[in-house]
Amino acid sequence: MSAILVYVETKDDQPKKASLEALGAASRLGGDVVALLYGRHARAAAAKLTGSGAAKALAVEDAQRTHFSPEAVVAALAAAAATLAPRAIFFAATSQGRDLAPRLAEKLGCAQASDCTELRSSGDGKVEARRPVLAGKAYTWIRAKNSTLVATLRPNVFAEAKSGGAPAVESMPAPAADLKSIVKEIVASASGKLDVSEAPVVVSGGRGLKEASNWKVLEDLAAAFGGRAALGASRAVVDAGWRPHAEQVGQTGKTVAPQLYFAVGISGAIQHLAGMRTAKTIVAINKDPEAPIFKVADYGIVGDALEVVPALTAAIKKAIG
Amino acid sequence: MKIAVCMKRVPATDTKVKPGAGRPWIDSTGVEYVLNPYDEFAIEEALRLKEARGGAGEVVVVCVGSADAQKELRTALAMGADRAILLEDAQAELRDAQEIAGALAAAVQELGSELVLLGKTGVDRDQSQTGQRVATRLGWGCAIECAKIAIDGSAIRAEREIEGGREVLELSLPAVLSCEKGLNEPRYAGLKGIMAAKKKPLETKAPQYAAAQVEVLSFEMPPERSGGRIVGSGVDAVAELVRLLQQEAKVL
Numbered sequence: 399m400s401a402i403l404v405y406v407e408t409k410d411d412q413p414k415k416a417s418l419e420a421l422g423a424a425s426r427l428g429g430d431v432v433a434l435l436y437g438r439h440a441r442a443a444a445a446k447l448t449g450s451g452a453a454k455a456l457a458v459e460d461a462q463r464t465h466f467s468p469e470a471v472v473a474a475l476a477a478a479a480a481t482l483a484p485r486a487i488f489f490a491a492t493s494q495g496r497d498l499a500p501r502l503a504e505k506l507g508c509a510q511a512s513d514c515t516e517l518r519s520s521g522d523g524k525v526e527a528r529r530p531v532l533a534g535k536a537y538t539w540i541r542a543k544n545s546t547l548v549a550t551l552r553p554n555v556f557a558e559a560k561s562g563g564a565p566a567v568e569s570m571p572a573p574a575a576d577l578k579s580i581v582k583e584i585v586a587s588a589s590g591k592l593d594v595s596e597a598p599v600v601v602s603g604g605r606g607l608k609e610a611s612n613w614k615v616l617e618d619l620a621a622a623f624g625g626r627a628a629l630g631a632s633r634a635v636v637d638a639g640w641r642p643h644a645e646q647v648g649q650t651g652k653t654v655a656p657q658l659y660f661a662v663g664i665s666g667a668i669q670h671l672a673g674m675r676t677a678k679t680i681v682a683i684n685k686d687p688e689a690p691i692f693k694v695a696d697y698g699i700v701g702d703a704l705e706v707v708p709a710l711t712a713a714i715k716k717a718i719g
Numbered sequence: 720m721k722i723a724v725c726m727k728r729v730p731a732t733d734t735k736v737k738p739g740a741g742r743p744w745i746d747s748t749g750v751e752y753v754l755n756p757y758d759e760f761a762i763e764e765a766l767r768l769k770e771a772r773g774g775a776g777e778v779v780v781v782c783v784g785s786a787d788a789q790k791e792l793r794t795a796l797a798m799g800a801d802r803a804i805l806l807e808d809a810q811a812e813l814r815d816a817q818e819i820a821g822a823l824a825a826a827v828q829e830l831g832s833e834l835v836l837l838g839k840t841g842v843d844r845d846q847s848q849t850g851q852r853v854a855t856r857l858g859w860g861c862a863i864e865c866a867k868i869a870i871d872g873s874a875i876r877a878e879r880e881i882e883g884g885r886e887v888l889e890l891s892l893p894a895v896l897s898c899e900k901g902l903n904e905p906r907y908a909g910l911k912g913i914m915a916a917k918k919k920p921l922e923t924k925a926p927q928y929a930a931a932q933v934e935v936l937s938f939e940m941p942p943e944r945s946g947g948r949i950v951g952s953g954v955d956a957v958a959e960l961v962r963l964l965q966q967e968a969k970v971l
């Protein structure tokens with residue numbers, strides 16, 4: 399069985415969690431897993447892949463290029479794919495993965511499955527992927543006819559491997575590439591907090607919170623999780639200017655799949671569900687017992703958010719504190 | 720500047736869907752179709768770019784779709800696009816991004832435009848691939864999910880939201896830019912626009928698809944979430960909720 403190549407994103411010298419999940423998913427499918435890391439800290443980050451499921455790590459340390467360029471990474475991945483002839487190439491479905499994967503798929507003439515939520519290996523060793531379509535209203539299973547399958551994997555859905563040894567780290571020269579797009583700068587958001595698409599716990603609020611200043615109660619609930627929670631929002635409150643668009647969850651916002659999702663004062667419109675229905679556990683707090691959100695929630699409390707949430711925050715602090 | 724805007728006809732996001740008979744996609748009977756919402760941002764941006772250049776150049780909308788997609792193309796013309804090209808295929812709904820990108824890239828080349836705008840994703844297959852594939856096929860630069868676009872001569876500066884921040888990308892023409900919500904506020908087509916659209920040229924051609932590697936194995940509806948358990952009412956239910964989160968869901 400041929401290998402699975404996984405592009406591992408790094409932040410400074412740390413491999414990103416969503417990429418570790420992709421390595422975990424690849425290792426469970428069987429066969430060799432080869433990680434490719436790109437950038438100034440590629441080797442240092444590769445040294446942190448012990449127990450990630452990767453048997454080998456290709457570190458492309460590119461000292462000349464100070465700015466990130468998608469074409470450069472795609473060229474390196476294409477070169478690695480040419481020698482490995484992998485059965486699949488995985489990316490995390492992050493802003494980087496969403497950009498790189500289709501470029502590579504097109505360059506290699508491959509099929510791509512985007513934002514996959516389940517994977518399996520067929521009898522003949524082909525990787526098959528299940529992915530949502532129509533904003534999660536339906537799913538398809540797809541695979542490639544003859545080519546490698548390129549796939550992006552939804553963050554927080556797949557478990558990390560967390561076992562096994564250290565990969566053999568090899569340096570790989572950066573292949574020549576026609577760089578057309580250069581990332582000039584990355585402006586970190588003022589908060590510097592965990593992004594809603596990456597957080598294991600998401601506390602989302604909607605119009606039921608009544609006004610922007612009431613977000614204090616949601617901030618307190620998020621804080622009870624000690625840095626593991628991020629704030630989310632419905633489109634109604636983003637449109638009202640209460641919250642920034644970066645926090646919007648749903649079809650025209652971000653897709654999240656946290657371990658725990660709180661929907662507070664959110665009715666549960668189909669477009670909102672599109673962004674959060676694959677969360678592992680959903681808690682809804684809404685004063686209307688008929689609100690559609692209760693149909694997808696695992697647990698619901700009917701009540702006024704401004705009364706229930708502070709009590710919940712106190713109880714959670716006590717439980718995990 | 721000749722700007723090509725790629726657009727798609729998609730099921731409206733709030734329509735109910737059910738599997739079609741004998742095909743791995745929805746049953747389209749009774750389904751309301753609309754212009755893909757993200758493509759509206761692309762059309763609006765193209766119109767603004769043209770307006771900012773004193774109306775010089777041309778905005779051409781290109782769509783791989785069935786004959787019914789003329790309706791969505793007319794919507795784009797009513798917004799202000801100059802002409803439309805329908806790459807007609809009765810089976811367009813079943814085509815993969817790889818095939819569509821091939822057809823669009825060929826059409827763009829034939830048009831001789833040097834800027835392609837399109838939505839960041841189609842809200843039908845949710846693949847987010849077409850722009851990147853078209854750019855790769857053409858050997859052009861590409862910026863996706865643009866929340867801000869500035870073009871000065873042939874230099875492009877595009878901004879997008881990424882996890883925990885904003886990324887600024889520089890590239891130059893020719894280029895493909897995919898558009899995100901927030902880029903602009905798409906205009907409504909007024910009566911005058913709708914009347915004018917009727918007289919604008921809409922050309923129909925056969926799509927020159929690239930070969931598809933994808934094999935669709937199944938199309939299925941997700942199992943209903945078993946949820947719906949109301950733990951209780953008001954503050955009194957909090958203790959039980961926390962117990963369930965801890966002991967049953969094991970997420971605390």
Ligand SMILES: Cc1cc2nc3c(=O)[nH]c(=O)nc-3n(C[C@H](O)[C@H](O)[C@H](O)COP(=O)(O)OP(=O)(O)OC[C@H]3O[C@@H](n4cnc5c(N)ncnc54)[C@H](O)[C@@H]3O)c2cc1C
Pocket residue numbers: 603604605606607631632633634635646647648649650651652662663664665666667668669670673683684685686689701702703704732756
């Ligand atoms: C093309 C398109 C794309 C869209 N994309 C998105 C998207 O990405 N994300 C998104 O969220 N929406 C999206 N929407 C909008 C969506 O349809 C809904 O309008 C929106 O999600 C509603 O937000 P809400 O739940 O906050 O508000 P509402 O629907 O007004 O719901 C408020 C809820 O709060 C409850 N409530 C009121 N007072 C209290 C209280 N004191 N305590 C507790 N509960 C209370 C009410 O019972 C109600 O259920 C989109 C719509 C379209 C057409």
